[in-house]
Amino acid sequence: MNKDFIIDNLKTIFYALIIAILIRSLFLQPFYIPSSSMEPNLLVGDRLFVSKYSYGYSKHSFPFSPPILKDRIFSSKPNRGDVIVFKTPSDNRTDYIKRLIGLPGDNIQFIDGDLYVNDNQILKTLVKKDEQVSCGAKKMSVNIFEEKLPNRKKYVTSYRKNLSFQNSDKFTVPSNHYFFLGDNRDCSKDSRFLTSVGYVHQNNLVGKAQFIFFSSDYRIGYFIEFWKWHKSIKFDRFFKKIL
Numbered sequence: 001m002n003k004d005f006i007i008d009n010l011k012t013i014f015y016a017l018i019i020a021i022l023i024r025s026l027f028l029q030p031f032y033i034p035s036s037s038m039e040p041n042l043l044v045g046d047r048l049f050v051s052k053y054s055y056g057y058s059k060h061s062f063p064f065s066p067p068i069l070k071d072r073i074f075s076s077k078p079n080r081g082d083v084i085v086f087k088t089p090s091d092n093r094t095d096y097i098k099r100l101i102g103l104p105g106d107n108i109q110f111i112d113g114d115l116y117v118n119d120n121q122i123l124k125t126l127v128k129k130d131e132q133v134s135c136g137a138k139k140m141s142v143n144i145f146e147e148k149l150p151n152r153k154k155y156v157t158s159y160r161k162n163l164s165f166q167n168s169d170k171f172t173v174p175s176n177h178y179f180f181l182g183d184n185r186d187c188s189k190d191s192r193f194l195t196s197v198g199y200v201h202q203n204n205l206v207g208k209a210q211f212i213f214f215s216s217d218y219r220i221g222y223f224i225e226f227w228k229w230h231k232s233i234k235f236d237r238f239f240k241k242i243l
Contacts, residue, residue, distance in 0.1 A: 025062045026052055029207065031085055031095065036134035037182035037189065038083070038097060040144060040158055044134060046237060047214040050085050050207035054078070058203040060087045072203055078178070081153030083209040083242050086180070086200050096197065097209060098190050099155065102171065102179025108191075110168040113159065115147065115181075123148045124157075133158050135187035142186075155243055160186040168192060176202045212240045 033046040042048070052061050056075035059065045065087070078084060078100055088094045102108045107118050115122040128144040142158040159165075164186055171191070173179045177199035182188025191197050215237035221228030 021063065024052075026057070028052065028210075030213070031097065031209075033097065036136065036187055037184050038099075039133040039184040039187075040131070040156060041083075041183050041242070042097070042209075042212075043215065043217075043234070043237070044219075045215055045217045045234070046212050048212045048242065049210050051210050052207045054208035055084075055202075055205050058205070060092070060204060060206050065092065072205075075202070078205065078208070079153070080151050081149050081155060084178075084180070085206040085209060087204040087206060088197055089200055089204060090196055090198075092204065095206065096180075096190075098180035098182050098188070100178055101149075101181045102173040102191070104173050104175050104177060106173045106179065108171040108173065108179050110165060113164050113166050117150060120150065122150075127156060130161070131158065133184055133187075135184070140187065142184075155183065157183045157185055165192075171199075174199055178202065178205075209242045211242055212237050214238060 028049045029052055031048055031050055033042050033044055033048070036044055053074075054076065055078055056072045057069065058072045059067055059069045062068070080100055080103060082100045083097065084100055085095055085097045088096050101115070102117065109116045114124060124145045124147050126143060127146050131142050131144050132139045133142050134140070141161045143161055144156055144158055146154055146156050148154050171179060179191040180197070180200060181192070182190050189196055191199060215234040216223060216232050217234065218232070221232040225232070
């Protein structure tokens with residue numbers, strides 16, 4: 001085999017890898033949803049694109065989080081209600097995706113099952129009753145509500161019909177940190193759990209979830225099982241914008 005041919009192909013592969021890393025680090029990165037913590041909006045098996053440029057860049061914008069940036073550069077503040085991928089503070093390695101509820105200085109609290117931001121109750125309107133969402137391997141009976149944040153951002157959430165999360169301490173978000181909740185309120189490990197997630201530093205933000213580009217349910221069939229595609233692939237979720 002011609003030596004120059006091998007070298008040219010290795011160069012092509014190398015340049016392709018560099019371009020792919022740059023696109024992944026600076027523009028768009030694909031993510032897979034492995035859990036039900038964001039149902040009914042994001043389902044297990046959804047694959048989505050996250051924009052890396054939305055909030056600027058930190059070391060977590062790059063593969064393996066190399067210590068090349070101390071703080072964020074080209075920083076832009078996220079909006080309340082954004083769906084964001086971030087690195088969990090407990091290990092600075094694991095990717096979580098949740099909805100931003102609390103900004104620096106905010107007070108967040110649950111009282112009698114209702115969400116309060118800065119002592120103001122968040123408007124919660126019933127949309128559907130007796131729906132089923134996943135919680136791990138189990139199904140959970142919930143009611144679906146539309147919530148409206150102070151900046152007028154609207155989205156739907158699920159609350160368990162019985163034994164829903166009722167009351168909490170008041171969480172005061174520190175400077176340069178954010179408070180996140182899962183849309184599946186009774187099946188989400190989020191900022192309410194201070195030892196495992198808690199308040200998320202601005203440098204831990206990875207990017208903003210933009211749209212779903214593919215979705216399939218591995219519990220019905222794996223991708224190679226093409227004879228199950230009509231059941232396992234959720235065509236209606238393709239290119240769905242994330243609200």
